[in-house]
Amino acid sequence: MAPNNNSLDVCVNYIVETDRLAVGKFAAVSQSLGEVPKTSKLTSKRLDQIDDMLTWLEDDARMTSGLRARSIAEDVLLTMFNREDFHFPDAQKYQQKPSINERVKWNEGQSSEANDADSAVDLPAARAKTTSKRHRTEDTEGAEKRVVYPRADHAIWGLEGIMHGVAMSISMKTNGSTRKSLLYDDRYDTSRRSAKAYGHNGIEVGMWYSRQLVACFHGAHGHQQAGIYGDATTGAYSIVDDLDTDHGNYLYYSAPNSHNNDDPRQPPEAGSGSLALQTSMRKQRPVRVLRTSTGKSKWAPSRGLRYDGLYLVVTLNHPIN
Numbered sequence: 001m002a003p004n005n006n007s008l009d010v011c012v013n014y015i016v017e018t019d020r021l022a023v024g025k026f027a028a029v030s031q032s033l034g035e036v037p038k039t040s041k042l043t044s045k046r047l048d049q050i051d052d053m054l055t056w057l058e059d060d061a062r063m064t065s066g067l068r069a070r071s072i073a074e075d076v077l078l079t080m081f082n083r084e085d086f087h088f089p090d091a092q093k094y095q096q097k098p099s100i101n102e103r104v105k106w107n108e109g110q111s112s113e114a115n116d117a118d119s120a121v122d123l124p125a126a127r128a129k130t131t132s133k134r135h136r137t138e139d140t141e142g143a144e145k146r147v148v149y150p151r152a153d154h155a156i157w158g159l160e161g162i163m164h165g166v167a168m169s170i171s172m173k174t175n176g177s178t179r180k181s182l183l184y185d186d187r188y189d190t191s192r193r194s195a196k197a198y199g200h201n202g203i204e205v206g207m208w209y210s211r212q213l214v215a216c217f218h219g220a221h222g223h224q225q226a227g228i229y230g231d232a233t234t235g236a237y238s239i240v241d242d243l244d245t246d247h248g249n250y251l252y253y254s255a256p257n258s259h260n261n262d263d264p265r266q267p268p269e270a271g272s273g274s275l276a277l278q279t280s281m282r283k284q285r286p287v288r289v290l291r292t293s294t295g296k297s298k299w300a301p302s303r304g305l306r307y308d309g310l311y312l313v314v315t316l317n318h319p320i321n
Contacts, residue, residue: 015072023076029043044271047089148167163214232276280313288310289310
């Protein structure tokens with residue numbers, strides 16, 4: 001379980017143990033197979049541990065110089081993102097994520113996030129800055145990076161625009177190509193709302209967001225990619241529904257990796273997100289539901305994501321794929 005405090009020893013031990021129990025073992029199995037291992041209770045457990053660590057690094061970790069020096073965080077990330085002989089599943093979007101180095105401000109004790117590169121567009125920039133660090137990833141090694149900040153009065157990216165709260169990171173690679181990704185606009189860190197709140201969190205039902213990262217900036221959801229945001233002890237804060245059976249006033253939400261499970265006799269072991277929903281069911285604590293345009297439901301928005309209010313978790317089923 002991710003640390004709930006910033007004790008240096010606790011944080012170092014968490015990274016080392018996750019590497020030993022999850023990252024290293026999953027990488028070794030995938031290397032021997034030459035492909036992503038099939039879904040099983042063990043692989044699902046390891047992927048949940050990896051996903052929890054990545055989320056912690058992005059959202060909560062204070063990557064101080066002490067933690068960076070004592071932990072193996074950078075080596076763990078190089079194992080996951082750089083080694084072509086290791087195979088992590090696209091379903092977890094590990095290979096599709098920009099380097100986490102673009103989201104963790106090493107040595108500053110703060111973190112910022114970037115979204116997938118395919119969601120980027122060119123911006124009329126008010127100013128630009130070049131980041132001070134080179135990031136050693138396969139896609140961006142030797143690349144010059146800069147963050148492009150939009151004008152405050154820009155119709156789309158400005159204070160009143162649908163992309164307010166995010167900016168663009170552009171990597172200029174040595175072969176002349178570019179890679180673009182979204183990240184939080186650090187000029188508005190003080191106005192970024194935490195999603196760690198139950199209930200509406202000050203958000204009106206029907207509120208629409210252009211990207212999941214924008215929804216995170218406004219506190220509707222807490223993960224830029226994962227569908228469940230919450231705590232296994234206190235319950236889920238929010239979910240993003242895109243794959244599941246949707247009847248409007250009620251819906252069925254599938255656990256992570258359940259669609260990839262090929263063993264009809266054994267459901268995947270519950271991960272942290274599923275456990276959070278089970279806690280919400282026991283406590284009868286409402287969960288924020290966002291529908292996304294990638295969903296097939298007739299209630300899904302045509303573009304982006306929409307906040308559709310609070311839902312209660314009422315039952316847990318184990319249907320067969």
